[in-house]
Amino acid sequence: MKGGLKIFFLLLAAVSTVCAQLGKDSLTFSAHTFSDRILLNTFDKQLNTYNFNTTFRTYFTGEKIFFGIRENFGSTVINSTTKNIKDEQYLWALGQYSISEFFKLGLHFNNNIYSDDRDLGINQASVLTSSLFLKFMPLKNVEVTPYGGVSQNNQIGEKDNGFIYGMEANIDKYTTGDFDLSSLMKFQNEDISPRKNTFRYINFDVNNTFEENFHNTISAFYSQQRRDFYFTADPVTAAEFNITNNIQSRTESSYYFQDRIKFLPASSPLSLDFQGRVAWRGIDRNTRYISVTNIANSNYDTHIEEFRLEFASAADYVTDNFILALRFSYSERDEKHQPVRYDGLSNLLYNDRIQIEEQKNNNSQLANISIQSRINLSRSDRITFSLFHRKLRYDTPSILNFDDRDELLSIGRILYEKEFTRFFKIFFNLEGNINKIVYIFAERSSNNNVKRIAKFASGGVFTTENFTSSNSAEVSANYTVFDYEELNPNFRSYSFRQLVLRDSSSLKLQKKLRLFVTGYIKLSEQGDFKWSNFTSNPVRYLQEQYAEPKLFFDDRDLSLGIGIRYFSLSTYNVLSGSEKIKVSDYTSIGPLSEISYAVGERIILKVYGWYEFIKTEDNSRREMANLSLKLSYKF
Numbered sequence: 296m297k298g299g300l301k302i303f304f305l306l307l308a309a310v311s312t313v314c315a316q317l318g319k320d321s322l323t324f325s326a327h328t329f330s331d332r333i334l335l336n337t338f339d340k341q342l343n344t345y346n347f348n349t350t351f352r353t354y355f356t357g358e359k360i361f362f363g364i365r366e367n368f369g370s371t372v373i374n375s376t377t378k379n380i381k382d383e384q385y386l387w388a389l390g391q392y393s394i395s396e397f398f399k400l401g402l403h404f405n406n407n408i409y410s411d412d413r414d415l416g417i418n419q420a421s422v423l424t425s426s427l428f429l430k431f432m433p434l435k436n437v438e439v440t441p442y443g444g445v446s447q448n449n450q451i452g453e454k455d456n457g458f459i460y461g462m463e464a465n466i467d468k469y470t471t472g473d474f475d476l477s478s479l480m481k482f483q484n485e486d487i488s489p490r491k492n493t494f495r496y497i498n499f500d501v502n503n504t505f506e507e508n509f510h511n512t513i514s515a516f517y518s519q520q521r522r523d524f525y526f527t528a529d530p531v532t533a534a535e536f537n538i539t540n541n542i543q544s545r546t547e548s549s550y551y552f553q554d555r556i557k558f559l560p561a562s563s564p565l566s567l568d569f570q571g572r573v574a575w576r577g578i579d580r581n582t583r584y585i586s587v588t589n590i591a592n593s594n595y596d597t598h599i600e601e602f603r604l605e606f607a608s609a610a611d612y613v614t615d616n617f618i619l620a621l622r623f624s625y626s627e628r629d630e631k632h633q634p635v636r637y638d639g640l641s642n643l644l645y646n647d648r649i650q651i652e653e654q655k656n657n658n659s660q661l662a663n664i665s666i667q668s669r670i671n672l673s674r675s676d677r678i679t680f681s682l683f684h685r686k687l688r689y690d691t692p693s694i695l696n697f698d699d700r701d702e703l704l705s706i707g708r709i710l711y712e713k714e715f716t717r718f719f720k721i722f723f724n725l726e727g728n729i730n731k732i733v734y735i736f737a738e739r740s741s742n743n744n745v746k747r748i749a750k751f752a753s754g755g756v757f758t759t760e761n762f763t764s765s766n767s768a769e770v771s772a773n774y775t776v777f778d779y780e781e782l783n784p785n786f787r788s789y790s791f792r793q794l795v796l797r798d799s800s801s802l803k804l805q806k807k808l809r810l811f812v813t814g815y816i817k818l819s820e821q822g823d824f825k826w827s828n829f830t831s832n833p834v835r836y837l838q839e840q841y842a843e844p845k846l847f848f849d850d851r852d853l854s855l856g857i858g859i860r861y862f863s864l865s866t867y868n869v870l871s872g873s874e875k876i877k878v879s880d881y882t883s884i885g886p887l888s889e890i891s892y893a894v895g896e897r898i899i900l901k902v903y904g905w906y907e908f909i910k911t912e913d914n915s916r917r918e919m920a921n922l923s924l925k926l927s928y929k930f
Contacts (some may be wrong), residue, residue: 495518819836
């Protein structure tokens with residue numbers, strides 16, 4: 296009997312699928328998803344937007360009893376000319392009783408609520424499910440969970456009740472011979488007539504270690520999910536079928552096969568990793584009620600097919616003073632769109648819809664290659680450099696689509712760091728990138744452009760027992776040049792140059808008193824640009840300043856801070872390349888406070904708020920309060 300069960304579950308896994316990033320926590324009825332305790336509250340108010348979020352997780356475990364609960368709640372209020380309120384709640388609860396080492400009986404509860412007072416397609420929805428489940432372990436590291444229950448579903452005023460049932464199966468690193476097998480399977484039906492939601496999920500990983508440092512993992516994956524949604528029916532369809540809301544089904548099916556080889560020799564600094572994947576995806580959209588008399592004007596259903604071929608490789612060489620990492624990836628993707636043929640739809644309308652959908656067809660080839668290295672020149676000197684190059688080719692087969700293009704992106708960076716003493720260290724950073732976009736057809740070739748960005752930054756950190764200061768200066772330039780700007784006045788080459796000075800310093804005044812100051816200055820200039828003679832004619836200038844000095848009182852786990860927050864932004868139009876005319880001025884200043892309180896590692900409270908007095912160019916004045924609060928409790 297045991298041998299027969301073993302063969303059955305091995306065959307079950309052989310025709311199933313897994314992706315490596317999924318595991319036991321993906322199972323609905325796994326106690327692992329409830330295996331921590333935390334209460335986290337956050338409140339954030341900026342401008343006219345209020346955000347409140349709560350996360351709560353806890354569990355109780357006894358000799359044979361386990362109970363866990365999880366809840367995520369979020370509310371967003373936007374108070375402008377009209378008030379908008381959006382609430383989302385997700386609640387899960389699980390309780391189980393261990394009948395024996397191999398059998399567990401339990402109850403699972405799930406309640407999801409979504410509410411938005413805006414006039415949207417779906418602005419009210421809720422799902423409530425209660426399921427009874429039985430877990431049994433026919434073999435070591437193999438767990439099967441059949442379940443069944445009831446579901447109550449409410450969507451835009453339509454209430455549907457029905458049954459929910461299915462099964463989960465998990466194989467966690469089952470060893471047979473030289474192979475380790477991991478698999479996850481989920482099957483679920485939700486019959487809430489007239490709607491039906493289904494979920495099918497099968498995956499597996501088979502890992503074979505040929506030698507101690509040579510690993511080969513073969514993975515496969517399949518999933519299919521169907522969801523039925525209500526939407527408001529058009530008047531003709533509503534009258535013909537005597538309905539208020541129509542139903543649309545969206546079914547998505549995905550597959551992939553993958554092979555990964557890792558070579559990690561213990562006696563060598565070199566490691567290699569290769570991965571290849573073939574993937575398919577299909578999406579079907581179907582409308583339940585279609586009026587033949589209104590078929591030309593109604594939304595039509597579509598079918599989408601996607602095929603992907605992916606390859607990636609990595610090589611790492613690591614020693615105490617030298618690190619070299621090489622990465623390469625290549626992928627091809629082909630996407631096709633096709634309308635669904637209705638009974639009563641004329642060939643003329645159908646062919647017209649075929650042409651519309653064919654304009655969405657596309658295929659692409661994407662290649663990436665990168666090199667990154669870090670060299671320790673000495674105990675106090677280190678240099679890091681990196682290179683990245685990407686090439687994208689995007690094609691659209693339809694003769695009505697002119698979005699075909701090629702893109703090239705190259706990025707380079709060199710970073711030098713030196714530590715003079717344990718009190719002082721500096722860095723120099725040089726970056727540059729070139730991004731070129733070329734549209735193949737003349738209809739869009741006016742968008743062809745080359746973007747060149749150069750950036751240089753330098754800074755340092757000075758640290759003593761009572762004083763710490765971090766400072767940096769950065770200059771950057773962005774030159775965007777259009778190939779055919781003389782043919783299209785809407786596309787003009789431009790330059791954007793910027794200087795940024797940053798400072799962050801902390802001074803300990805007394806044992807419990809410290810002064811902290813942070814701020815920056817940004818000077819930006821935008822202008823018309825000619826690459827041929829590398830000249831720029833400034834047309835816009837921006838000056839931005841920010842400062843935040845704070846005085847802190849620190850006593851064990853309590854930190855209280857008060858200070859001032861200052862921000863200003865001035866914009867100028869530049870006439871004749873030099874004369875600046877101010878067009879806008881924004882200034883904000885006001886008191887701020889900051890509180891941080893911790894009780895060991897259990898309770899953490901952080902409050903940051905400021906009140907600002909705002910003045911603009913036209914001398915209008917207004918006041919605004921801002922607050923950010925975070926409270927977490929780890930049980």
